[in-house]
Amino acid sequence: MAELVTCGECLVDMVPDANGCFCPHPGGAPANVAVDASRLGLSAAFVGKRGDDAFGEILQAYLADGGVDTSGFTVTREALTALAFIQYRDGQVPEFSFYRSPGADELLRPQDFPPRLLDGAKAFHFGSISLYSEPAAGATRAAADKVRAHGGLVSYDPNLRPALMNTRPGALEAARSAIGRAHILKASGEELAQLTGLAREDQALTYLFEHGVRLVAITRGPDGATLTTSAVRVDLASEPVAVVDTTGAGDAFTAALVTGVLERGLEPPDLEALDRETLHALCQWANRVAALATTRTGATRGIQRP
Ligand code: ATP
Secondary structure, eight states, X not given: OOSEEEESOOEEEEEEOTTSOEEEEEEOHXXXXXXXXXXXXXXXXXXXXXXXXXXXXXXXXXXXXXXXXXXXXXEESSSOOEEEEEEEETTTEEEEEEEOSSOGGGGOOGGGSOTTTTTTOSEEEEESGGGSSTTHHHHHHXXXXXXXXXXXXXXXXXXXXXXXXXXXXXXXXXXXXTGGGOSEEEEEHHHHHHHHTOSXXXXXXXXXXXXXXXXXXXXXXXXXXXXXXXXXXXXXXXXXXXXXXXXXXXXHHHHHHHHHHHHTTOOHHHHHTOOHHHHHHHHHHHHHHXXXXXXXXXXTSOOOOO
16 A cells, blocks of 8 residues: 555656757656655555556656556546656756646546545645646545545645646636645745745745645755744755756655655654754755756656665
8 A cells, every 4th residue: 555645747748858859758746756755665656647648658657667556547538648848948947838738637537546545645745737627626635635634644746837827727826725735835935935925935934834734845956955844944055966957856855855754654743843853854865865866867867765
């Protein structure tokens, strides 16, 4: 039985190589988190939907090779596997163009969750893309509620993508309304401001804690990360590494954080009372795993335990 269940978007990133030719890299934040957590030693399952096409088969192989339970990863003929083309602005900042109208992953339904998968999960992780339209939105919310109801941990990475949100009316509101379902929330500083509508980080954090979030991770790319509860905060610089590709580094951070929390046997009520030492250890571990993830290309880089 999987300790961690993730659900939502799964797509193929088309990443330019040194010659500018696009190469397929399987991805999608929740799928990456499942694979990364599995490689870190957690038993993980991914629930999602792919098209009946060659890109969908790449995703199937990605999850299976990563040791992820794919009993809830189903095929539809009603849509194609979603694609995202990536271009690097200034050689560093990734810019996304999404090809999904809709993507197969947006057709996820509540009945796609295998019976008992959520009952046995210690943690559930989701993103915001599956919240933008039905039926995936209702399926995602119901799954989070089910895990919360039996005392499991819920983790949320809004992973806001303006290029996609502009094509989905109500996307920001949908992303915002899921905050109250999460015990752990991971975001960049920019996402935090956009999600809460509050430009000041301290105010944005207060908003999250008032809405029930207990542990917030703010990832800051080459500037490291912050891990904070309402009482204790740790800020760490990034680990020095030879960076090759930062795609999916945030997903590696999330996977490591959730793995670290579960390996310590921490449950939702424990998160509020985390001491500085534990918070520091969790942040350092996630920072290290994420840094290592940047030393190889694409989401299939093969996360290792540092
Ligand atoms: P993505 O959406 O691509 O997953 P993100 O915005 O969620 O990205 P980042 O903040 O870019 O995530 O990176 C996540 C973490 O990865 C950082 O907090 C840091 O720990 C690590 N990291 C990222 N870039 C670097 C870097 N240049 N050097 C070392 N560590 C890095």
